[in-house]
Amino acid sequence: MKRFSFLLLLFTCFKGYAQHAGNNPIIPDMIADPSVIKIGDTYYCYTTTDGYGSGLAKSGPPVVWQSKDFVNWSFQGIFFPSANGQVYWAPSKPAFANGKYYLYPTLNYNIQVAVSASPKGPFKLANGADTLAGPHAPIPFVNGNGPKGTKGIDAEVFIDDDKQAYLYWAQRGATRLHKDMITLDTAITVINTKRKGYTEGPIVFKRKGIYYFLYTLDGHEHYQYAYGYSKKSPLGPFTFPADDIIAKTDSVQGIYGPGHGCVFNEPGTDNYYFCYLEFGIGSTNRQVWADKLEFNADGTIKPVQLTHTGISPLGRQRAPLNLAIGKKAAASSVLPDLKVKPIKDPSLNRTETYSAANAVDASNGTRWVAAPTDSTAWFSIDLGSVQKIKRTDAYFVKPTAGHAYRLEYSLDGITWTKCGGHEDVRIQSPHTDILAIKARYLKLTFLKGTPGLWEYKIY
Numbered sequence: 001m002k003r004f005s006f007l008l009l010l011f012t013c014f015k016g017y018a019q020h021a022g023n024n025p026i027i028p029d030m031i032a033d034p035s036v037i038k039i040g041d042t043y044y045c046y047t048t049t050d051g052y053g054s055g056l057a058k059s060g061p062p063v064v065w066q067s068k069d070f071v072n073w074s075f076q077g078i079f080f081p082s083a084n085g086q087v088y089w090a091p092s093k094p095a096f097a098n099g100k101y102y103l104y105p106t107l108n109y110n111i112q113v114a115v116s117a118s119p120k121g122p123f124k125l126a127n128g129a130d131t132l133a134g135p136h137a138p139i140p141f142v143n144g145n146g147p148k149g150t151k152g153i154d155a156e157v158f159i160d161d162d163k164q165a166y167l168y169w170a171q172r173g174a175t176r177l178h179k180d181m182i183t184l185d186t187a188i189t190v191i192n193t194k195r196k197g198y199t200e201g202p203i204v205f206k207r208k209g210i211y212y213f214l215y216t217l218d219g220h221e222h223y224q225y226a227y228g229y230s231k232k233s234p235l236g237p238f239t240f241p242a243d244d245i246i247a248k249t250d251s252v253q254g255i256y257g258p259g260h261g262c263v264f265n266e267p268g269t270d271n272y273y274f275c276y277l278e279f280g281i282g283s284t285n286r287q288v289w290a291d292k293l294e295f296n297a298d299g300t301i302k303p304v305q306l307t308h309t310g311i312s313p314l315g316r317q318r319a320p321l322n323l324a325i326g327k328k329a330a331a332s333s334v335l336p337d338l339k340v341k342p343i344k345d346p347s348l349n350r351t352e353t354y355s356a357a358n359a360v361d362a363s364n365g366t367r368w369v370a371a372p373t374d375s376t377a378w379f380s381i382d383l384g385s386v387q388k389i390k391r392t393d394a395y396f397v398k399p400t401a402g403h404a405y406r407l408e409y410s411l412d413g414i415t416w417t418k419c420g421g422h423e424d425v426r427i428q429s430p431h432t433d434i435l436a437i438k439a440r441y442l443k444l445t446f447l448k449g450t451p452g453l454w455e456y457k458i459y
Contacts, residue, residue, distance in 0.1 A: 023310035025278065025287035027065055027073045028364040028395040028454030029429065032277040032286040033154075033201065035093035036264040039119050041315060043067045045275075046103070048089035049400050050284045059089050059284065061400045061427070062105070064120065070290075070314040075399075076428045079121030080114060083107055090201070093262065094119050095157045095165060095181065102126070102181045104155035104167065111155045111169060113182050126182050147173065147188040151200070154260065158204040158234055166234045170200040172215065174235055191215075194240035195226045201260030204234060207272065210299045213238055214246070216259055221279050221345035223259030224248035227301055247276065247304045251347045255289070255306045263293055266314060273311060274304050281340045281352055287365060322362070323389075324458040328382040329356035333371035335452075359453040367397055369452035377451030380443040381458070386411060389437050391459045392420070393430035394444060397452030402427040404448040409439035416443060423447060430457070 030051030037044050045067075049060030062080040067073045078084050083105065091105035094116075103114040103123055113126035150173030157177070158166045165177035167184065172193060176185040193199070195217055203214035203225075211234045214227040225247040228238035247258040261276030272293040280286040290311050294302045335354040342348040356379060358366035370377035389409070396403045407420035420433030425448045442458065 022308040022363075023071060023312070024289040024291075024308050025364045026070065026275075026290050026310060027288055028367075029065075029287075029399060030280065030285050031065075031288050032284070033090040033260045034275045034277065034288045035091060035156075035262045036273075036275050036290075037093040037119075038264065038267055041068060043070050043314070044094075044119050045073065045288070046091040046093060046105075047288060048091075048284075050280075050286050051398055052284075054283045056089050056284060057087050059087060060398075061085075062088050062091070063400055063427075066120070068315050069319070070311060072319050074429060078400075078427060080105070080123040082125060083114075083123075090154045090260065092155045092157045093264075095159055097159070097163075097165065097181050098179070100181075102157070104157055106153045106155070109153065111152050148190050150188075150190060154200045154202065156202045156204055156262075158206075160206065160234055166204070168202040168204055168213075170202070172199060172202075174202075176235075189235045191228075191236060191238065193226070193228060193238070194244055203261065203263050205263045205265070205272075206234070207265075207270075207295070208299060211238075212263070212301070214263065217245075218344075219257070219259065220282070220343040221249055221256040221348055223257035223277075223279070225258065225261075225276075229299065241300050243300070243303070245303070246301050247274065247306065249345065250306045251345070253306060253308065254350070255308070256345065256348060258289070258304070258306060261288075279348075281338065281350070282343055319457075320459045322457045322459065323383060323387055324360045324381055324456055325362050327360055327384060329360050329368070329456075330380045330382075331356040331368055331370060332376065332378045333374040335369040335371055354452075359456045362455075364454060367452055367454045369397055369450075370446075374451060376445070378443055378445040379451075379453055379456065380441060381456065382413070383440050383442075383458070386438050386440045387458075389435050389439055389442075389458060391435060392433045392442065393455075393457040393459075394432075395430045395454040395456070396449060397454060398450040399429035400427055402449055403431060403446070405431070406445045406447060407433055408443045408445070409435075409437050410441040410443070411439060413441045421445075421447075425449065 031047040033048040035046045045065040052058045052060040063075040064079045065073045094101040114123035116123040150171040154170040156168040168174045172191040174189045199215040201216045211230045228240040230238045257279035258276040274293040275290040277286045338352040340350040354369040356368045359368040402425040405421045408416040
């Protein structure tokens with residue numbers, strides 16, 4: 001009976017738009033446009049930082065999330081310093097060539113080239129400049145307009161088995177990259193897809209000799225992905241099957257607008273995964289989800305089953321048992337519920353809640369947020385009995401803006417002793433405190449930064 005109760009607690013649905021204690025969303029932050037790649041034993045996720053306001057002009061600082069198991073993600077600082085404060089979104093995955101890693105983000109509405117000795121960064125503009133001021137853009141896209149009517153945003157890079165690199169971008173643009181990984185071949189291809197209209201977020205990959213080209217349609221709640229394939233070349237010609245829509249809104253599941261994402265493979269296996277943005281609470285307030293990508297015997301792609309459970313842990317590293325799950329949480333204040341406004345789909349019926357319990361519900365899609373008038377915000381947790389505590393991980397809301405906090409513990413909830421935190425503002429997630437204490441209660445008081453928690457974990 002005790003085991004049943006624990007499992008029920010672990011997997012019970014919670015209030016809020018991401019109600020299920022599964023692995024989706026995969027990362028506790030508002031992010032979008034994911035590009036995922038595994039290098040060595042580490043998964044890297046390059047994204048657009050959402051949550052800073054309405055519209056991409058207010059996107060947040062560039063960070064790269066990392067994980068050993070595809071469940072527990074973290075980042076340390078800004079990985080592309082010269083892009084901080086710029087309009088930054090939709091970085092490609094990094095491509096390794098010439099002994100370096102090349103990245104193709106959209107900066108100030110144009111595709112740029114950045115380079116680093118490590119996938120962790122720091123990245124710099126490929127011409128060596130420290131800022132975007134002055135002439136700097138080797139990729140010939142001007143004012144967001146690409147060659148032949150394409151749009152110079154949302155780059156995707158693909159390197160074939162013969163080491164030839166290709167670049168793809170919004171509105172079906174594609175061409176070869178020269179060996180310097182900076183200059184483009186003058187022969188531009190505009191891929192003639194089955195579905196017409198505006199498209200962005202191209203995805204290109206190769207499996208068993210077949211090249212796949214995925215492209216988005218529409219947007220917001222109606223975002224979806226279609227695809228074609230070629231057995232001849234990464235530039236086509238492409239065949240577009242009858243069942244070419246592989247990802248679209250599932251209103252029954254309550255999963256809306258699977259948009260701009262990527263496909264990644266577990267190296268050495270035939271396991272493929274589709275990583276995508278989900279509508280979230282609208283505009284640039286999205287989150288990243290991932291589900292398995294499967295194929296038919298003839299190589300065509302099966303429609304993706306969008307799920308709340310997502311992908312099981314990958315890799316070999318596993319986290320210890322989180323003592324905080326389902327425990328009693330309290331806070332100094334709570335932001336009022338938000339009724340999400342549909343943009344295109346009236347079937348969207350989503351309310352985001354902000355209770356303290358959201359920070360201990362094992363879901364990356366729910367969060368506690370304090371009221372905006374709360375100048376001395378705090379969050380506390382009651383473990384129910386005195387426990388040995390070795391470590392805590394705080395996944396703050398809006399982590400790319402930085403936080404400072406004080407951590408205290410107590411045996412009785414009355415007398416408190418400081419045990420962690422830091423007074424300087426640090427841009428990272430999670431904020432980890434290494435402890436050697438026995439306590440029933442923990443309390444975190446915010447000194448700087450947005451007072452809120454996606455998740456608070458105790459080990």
